[in-house]
Amino acid sequence: MSTTNSFPPQVFTSLKELLGMERLSQYFSMVARKQKVKSILGGRHQSKLRGRGLDFEEVRHYVKGDDIRNIDWKVTARTKETHTRVFSEEKEKPALIVVDQSKSMFFGSQNRTKSVVAAELAAVAAFRVLKQGDRVGGVVFADNGIDIIQPKRDRRNILRFLEKVVSRNHELIDSKPANIEDALKETTAKIRNIVTHDYLVVVISDFRRYDAAVIRFISQIAQHNDVVLVKIVDPLEKEIPEMKFVAGDSETQVTVDGKSSKIREKFKTGFESDYLDFQAQMSKHRIPLFSIDTLNSVEEQLKDIFKRNRK
Structure with missing residues (x-):
């Protein structure tokens, strides 16, 4: 097995890094209590x-x-x-944080990988919910397995959750993409066993491999629960550089002519179209969706998102 020790922290996360994210949980509230304007959900569960x-x-x-x-x-x-x-x-609002650590998340063109950013956001959300006095648990979704941490009002429970996130994150160096349809079916079935009603469900992923069945499942969960979706995006997924380059995975390589303005524009509009379509689907079910990129700090992006939300 390969070791992750020789890689910089932008590629793989650590328990120390995730515990340090607790300081960011002061900036916002995932659920609305008295300060509704600072809440993503705007008081839906009161x-x-x-x-x-x-x-x-x-x-x-x-x-x-x-x-x-x-x-x-x-x-x-x-x-x-x-x-x-x-x-x-104020009713109790147990939370389940679903964080994607599958192979498509093991990508980052400039600063950090999507998997690291997802792990950081999962930590921030977990600490925020605990500070609000609610139970919090998590689901770590990976290509080679799923980890379930049942919601509890216990700091040690968050520690167990973050340990699972770090473990799955480090496995990405050797993992192979699994049959995504089967893996997602298993994940959604496990979530359904935990989430009944009046839950807060936060799903952190790049949403690149989610099919219609999973989208339908998310909308069903939202009928009796509050759901928040966070899409992790890398700048290279939105806009390719103005140069010729080779892109590929473990099986295929292709040459991309980034000097072509036509190709760059088609690439950009394709991403924007997919995102807006996904956002429109979720809006029909009153599910908030926002994006976080791998280039800028999570701290500054969260501040900006909630600043816009207040306006």
């Missing part, structure tokens, strides 16, 4: 109750069946119409 001693949500017109103890008499007197105060209860 339930409005007619209770007392809960977080105040809003004042609205009184409707038959509302608890009269919650009537806001000041607003009622001012508007001459009966208004009631509505409160929200």
Whole structure:
């Protein structure tokens, strides 16, 4: 077996690097509590109750069946119409973080591999959920196996999850692409056994080999759960350099004429078209999708994403 020790940290991750990602979890919230504008999900899992001693949500017109103890008499007197105060209860939101460590992720043209970036994001998400007081678990999807960490409200559980991520990440140096259809079917079946309803499911992948059946599965999960998709992208997948070069894998090599503006434009529009189509499919099911690239730091990209989200 090959060793990963001789490679720079941009190619393979380590447990030390992933534990260091905890500091980034302060920048955002994967679920909405009081600061909805900083949440990707915008408060979808909060339930409005007619209770007392809960977080105040809003004042609205009184409707038959509302608890009269919650009537806001000041607003009622001012508007001459009966208004009631509505409160929200924060439900537990267990999370499952699905991170792709299959062969297509073992690619990076400039700074880091997609697999390293995916591992970093999985760590950030796991620590964020734990800080919010919810249970968190994970699924590590690889060509030669699947690791399941059941959701728990325990820091040691995150440690086990990240150890599995690092192990699968280092296996990429020797792994061979598996039958992706069978592997994905097995993965989705295992996820279905864990996720029931009111879960947060975060899927981190390049989504290069996901077929219609997997997309359908994601949309089904989103019917009773909150789903967030993070697409990992390398700059070379979006835009080829203006030069002739040889590209290939372990079986095939091809010469690409990057000097041709026609080829470069077709390459770029093809990527953008695929991404927008995928995004449109997910929008139909109210599933947020955003991309993170391998060139810029995860920290700066997350800050930028949530800055735009606030606007």
